[in-house]
Amino acid sequence: MDLKKVRQDFPILEPRDRKQAITYFDNACQSLRPRAVLDAINAYYLQSSACSGRSMHRLADEVTRSCDQARVAVANFLNASRKEEIVFTRNTTEGINLVANSLDWQKDDVVLVSDKEHNSNLLPWQSLRQKRGVILKIVPSQRDNSFDLAAYENLLDRKVRLVSLAGTSNLDGVSIPAREIIRMAHQNGSLVLLDAAQTAPRAGIDVRALEVDFLALSGHKILGPSGTGVLYGKYGLLEQLEPFLVGGGTVFSTTYDSSEFLPPPDKFEAGLQDYAGIIGLGAAVKYLESIGFAAIQKQDLLLNQFITDQLKDIPRLRLIGPDDPQQRGGIFSFYLPGVDSHRIALMLDQMAGIMVRSGQHCVHSWFNAHKIEGSVRASLYFYNTLEEAELFVDSLHKISRVL
Amino acid sequence: MFCILAFMVLGLLGIFSASSRTLAKEALDCVLRRVTLRPCTTGFDERMKSRILGSVINRSETAARALNKNFELLSWVFFLLIFGSSLFAIRGMYLFYVTGSCNGLNQSAFCVLDPKGQSNEVSAVSTTCNLKSPGLTNVTLKGVDLSGFPVLHPGAMHKIVMIGCYACDYSRKVYPEIRDLANRSGAEFTFADYPVKVKTDLTTRLGLCVHQQDQTKYWKLNDILFATDKANLDSPAFVQKAIADLGLDSSKINRCLDSSATEDRVDKQLNEIANSNFYGTPTIFIDNTVFVGPKPYRVYAISMQGLLYWLH
Numbered sequence: 001m002d003l004k005k006v007r008q009d010f011p012i013l014e015p016r017d018r019k020q021a022i023t024y025f026d027n028a029c030q031s032l033r034p035r036a037v038l039d040a041i042n043a044y045y046l047q048s049s050a051c052s053g054r055s056m057h058r059l060a061d062e063v064t065r066s067c068d069q070a071r072v073a074v075a076n077f078l079n080a081s082r083k084e085e086i087v088f089t090r091n092t093t094e095g096i097n098l099v100a101n102s103l104d105w106q107k108d109d110v111v112l113v114s115d116k117e118h119n120s121n122l123l124p125w126q127s128l129r130q131k132r133g134v135i136l137k138i139v140p141s142q143r144d145n146s147f148d149l150a151a152y153e154n155l156l157d158r159k160v161r162l163v164s165l166a167g168t169s170n171l172d173g174v175s176i177p178a179r180e181i182i183r184m185a186h187q188n189g190s191l192v193l194l195d196a197a198q199t200a201p202r203a204g205i206d207v208r209a210l211e212v213d214f215l216a217l218s219g220h221k222i223l224g225p226s227g228t229g230v231l232y233g234k235y236g237l238l239e240q241l242e243p244f245l246v247g248g249g250t251v252f253s254t255t256y257d258s259s260e261f262l263p264p265p266d267k268f269e270a271g272l273q274d275y276a277g278i279i280g281l282g283a284a285v286k287y288l289e290s291i292g293f294a295a296i297q298k299q300d301l302l303l304n305q306f307i308t309d310q311l312k313d314i315p316r317l318r319l320i321g322p323d324d325p326q327q328r329g330g331i332f333s334f335y336l337p338g339v340d341s342h343r344i345a346l347m348l349d350q351m352a353g354i355m356v357r358s359g360q361h362c363v364h365s366w367f368n369a370h371k372i373e374g375s376v377r378a379s380l381y382f383y384n385t386l387e388e389a390e391l392f393v394d395s396l397h398k399i400s401r402v403l
Numbered sequence: 404m405f406c407i408l409a410f411m412v413l414g415l416l417g418i419f420s421a422s423s424r425t426l427a428k429e430a431l432d433c434v435l436r437r438v439t440l441r442p443c444t445t446g447f448d449e450r451m452k453s454r455i456l457g458s459v460i461n462r463s464e465t466a467a468r469a470l471n472k473n474f475e476l477l478s479w480v481f482f483l484l485i486f487g488s489s490l491f492a493i494r495g496m497y498l499f500y501v502t503g504s505c506n507g508l509n510q511s512a513f514c515v516l517d518p519k520g521q522s523n524e525v526s527a528v529s530t531t532c533n534l535k536s537p538g539l540t541n542v543t544l545k546g547v548d549l550s551g552f553p554v555l556h557p558g559a560m561h562k563i564v565m566i567g568c569y570a571c572d573y574s575r576k577v578y579p580e581i582r583d584l585a586n587r588s589g590a591e592f593t594f595a596d597y598p599v600k601v602k603t604d605l606t607t608r609l610g611l612c613v614h615q616q617d618q619t620k621y622w623k624l625n626d627i628l629f630a631t632d633k634a635n636l637d638s639p640a641f642v643q644k645a646i647a648d649l650g651l652d653s654s655k656i657n658r659c660l661d662s663s664a665t666e667d668r669v670d671k672q673l674n675e676i677a678n679s680n681f682y683g684t685p686t687i688f689i690d691n692t693v694f695v696g697p698k699p700y701r702v703y704a705i706s707m708q709g710l711l712y713w714l715h
Contacts (some may be wrong), residue, residue, distance in 0.1 A: 024570045139676055340449060342450075342453070343453045343456075346454060350457025351458075388472060401464055402456065402460055402471055
């Protein structure tokens with residue numbers, strides 16, 4: 001990967017004067033966008049701004065084809081069996097909520113989640129517990145925050161209807177042994193929903209190889225436009241799901257008393273969609289594939305290894321997750337006891353234009369359980385450089401000496 | 404304490420900058436919460452502190468460490484400094500309003516509201532005039548016999564005495580205001596011409612002679628002399644025309660002008676004025692207060708009628 005050339009694809013990374021220069025280490029929140037994605041979005045608004053799948057005119061036809069191509073691109077990206085297994089959503093949250101609200105839940109069905117799920121993969125199940133009497137069980141992590149297969153196995157019983165886990169944690173970057181988890185769940189007769197919001201940007205996902213039942217991801221974390229997402233579902237399962245949001249574009253026909261829904265994915269995509277976003281997402285996955293996940297993982301590891309090595313001499317620094325950066329992907333999450341994480345983040349920005357996330361990263365439950373007020377999360381991506389990592393390390397050393 | 408400090412600083416900056424105004428609103432919210440014993444939930448204080456530390460740390464880690472350690476203390480210090488300087492600023496504005504100078508009446512130190520010190524400028528009396536410059540504290544009308552000088556509204560409660568000079572810019576600037584004040588307030592107004600510019604002797608003698616002949620016309624003449632071009636003041640032709648225009652007996656006036664008795668009286672009056680120890684024109688006495696230099700009208704009016712002078 002020619003890093004210099006790659007960075008030129010990202011307009012926001014164009015060289016600026018020192019005061020305006022940014023080091024973007026908040027990629028777990030959302031990634032930056034390459035010009036290819038911006039051009040695709042612009043092309044929709046400038047050249048073919050129309051409805052998809054409804055009107056018959058040329059512009060509409062063009063949009064319909066572009067959206068269909070995007071769906072094919074995403075299906076290929078995930079190695080789905082067919083493009084109809086791809087449902088466009090607004091984000092991972094919506095994908096998870098779609099499953100949560102569409103499965104035919106029975107009272108006392110059990111949902112298993114881990115103890116460090118993003119609120120997106122916790123609140124829908126808490127809500128279901130109240131509304132439908134579903135039981136929510138938490139799989140505790142090991143001491144180093146890695147997934148505890150034994151604990152999982154212990155909780156996996158016949159009542160477990162769904163296992164819903166983050167493939168990669170946004171808290172510490174640790175990935176779960178998804179293949180093994182899915183195999184065990186299926187043996188138990190349980191469905192598996194993977195929250196791939198943090199996995200998709202860093203690892204090639206093969207839904208067929210994984211045999212995962214549902215998988216949700218966000219477009220804005222894989223170079224795509226904000227407010228775009230995907231829910232993958234095995235076609236047979238999607239057919240069984242009741243649509244949870246209904247309206248225009250989801251039906252063949254209606255009478256005053258009844259409606260005949262379209263097959264997936266249309267029955268889940270109610271109302272006018274974010275066509276520019278969908279087309280941009282198609283461009284994003286193609287761009288990501290052109291970079292290649294091997295190169296992405298190599299760069300993540302290079303930077304995370306450097307940061308980990310350089311910061312281990314700060315005695316006060318508490319790392320969240322395993323010591324080995326290889327297990328943390330592109331995430332370096334830490335806190336200094338007694339120091340407000342927001343203060344560190346603000347200072348990094350003020351000092352050196354370094355953008356990191358601070359706080360509880362929508363994993364309040366984990367922080368509350370561990371009685372930690374918050375952490376600073378530097379999340380790296382393939383367009384970040386070693387110079388940026390050095391700047392981060394130097395700045396953090398300064399901060400640790402001052403605070 | 405930092406919220407209050409930030410509110411004060413940002414409030415001032417907010418006069419000029421919209422972004423500071425937004426921050427000032429946040430600071431105010433923080434202040435209101437603090438005074439009602441609630442925590443500041445906007446994170447404003449933390450955000451500002453972090454920004455400040457982030458800026459300082461790039462220049463000096465030691466300074467940043469000290470700042471971080473003593474942030475609350477420094478906030479108090481700066482608060483007290485700003486509070487103190489705000490009080491001084493308010494005092495300065497009050498003094499400027501009341502005396503024409505931020506530093507008090509007749510004080511010529513720098514004042515941002517009157518950066519050129521215009522309200523304290525005087526046409527200085529030259530050393531050839533046998534006058535010392537004794538300083539403001541000795542300027543007084545005590546022991547000065549003003550009985551021979553022209554007086555408007557004699558016997559009024561308030562008394563204005565102006566030592567001015569027809570040819571001096573600052574006297575010319577302030578004369579209409581004093582005249583206006585005397586007219587509006589009905590105060591007793593005594594005018595003493597002291598020709599700082601020696602060439603205007605003629606007008607001093609003229610004033611004396613006209614006053615002897617017709618006191619009402621003297622004030623008209625005075626208005627003319629302050630209003631006319633300075634070049635006219637030592638011109639006999641202008642003087643003759645003024646006499647004629649006022650309908651005065653020119654031969655009588657001319658005789659008076661040439662008389663040695665007039666010269667003696669002029670000398671006597673000048674010496675009498677000099678006894679006041681004034682050191683430049685205009686010097687104005689309103690009741691017992693001395694005003695040196697051309698102050699704004701309000702300063703004289705306030706001295707006589709109080710802060711709400713415009714209600715009178």
